[in-house]
Amino acid sequence: MILEGAARVLEEQGLAGYTTNAVAERAGVSVGSVYQYFPGKEALTAALVARETGLLIAAVQEAAEAATPELGLRRIVQAAVAHQMSRPRLALLLDREENRLQLDDNLDAVTRAISSAFLALLGHLEPRPPVEAETAAGDLFALVRGIVDAAGERGERASDALEPRVLRAVFGYLGLPAAMP
Template structure:
């Protein structure tokens, strides 16, 4: 998600756009061989995006890189945009799953620190790919596709901010949106300039997030 713009999906307010090109997969892989084919296609596309850029990531180039025929690619992905959509969903789902693994028993403050770390880790794991997918997420009509992940992430954030060591009202919708906006803004800005210093970014995001929370007590 990278990246996903990852955390912004929990508070999406933009209207859902219609796709200019087909985005839905033609069919879903069911057998091990077809699952492997789809994964090879997505990995090939990700590699081309982060090493050569969006303009080089044609369906023909992806098929060659994946070692599959163009016909096999079109069995699953009707367009280049459909591949971008699948990558966005894959990266976003991975981030949401990592966020859901955060241990709430350690308290809200530590859990919030872990959430920040999850966001930073996903952004900086493959920063060039994350930057491109962030832009693709803005361009493509994927809001409806991300609805389930949005609901899951919003619940995780609410659960973290509802812990007893968090300030009163921390789980209010407005406060939640502000906090996620702070995280999104700082992490997205680091991604846009391909800043790969995780330690420095972590320090800045934590200072901003907890400064906001503690100022409201």
């Protein structure tokens, strides 16, 4: 309840209006209740970042269990795009706060989870990636994150336009035929 209140305040008021008082009011709790669970705004933000990236990690891990590696790659891209586009303002602000607060453990967890999902799929891919699988997994993570985050920074809101571009980049990097929706 408090985390969702925080998410809504960020979406509606941005960082300027993101205060513990505003979060408490939006969540329908006292400010004391907010401080009971979170010692400050930074801790609240860190918990919100963890919640949101946890959702992305779960979607990516599920995607990696697809019937074919190509379908798994497509689903990872879909998960990344959906994560950015379902709540675009929140995703953008949390990305910025994640960097500002130096939430390295969270960033590392996301990197490991998504790179591991790519690595698992690449192990079953024919033809093999053009470089060592670990390198390819890291490159694919960087490629997807870069395109998706840049789209968010530009204010893009159309996942149906973004997803095909990311898929072309991923499949092109791997030397696979273009995977269009």
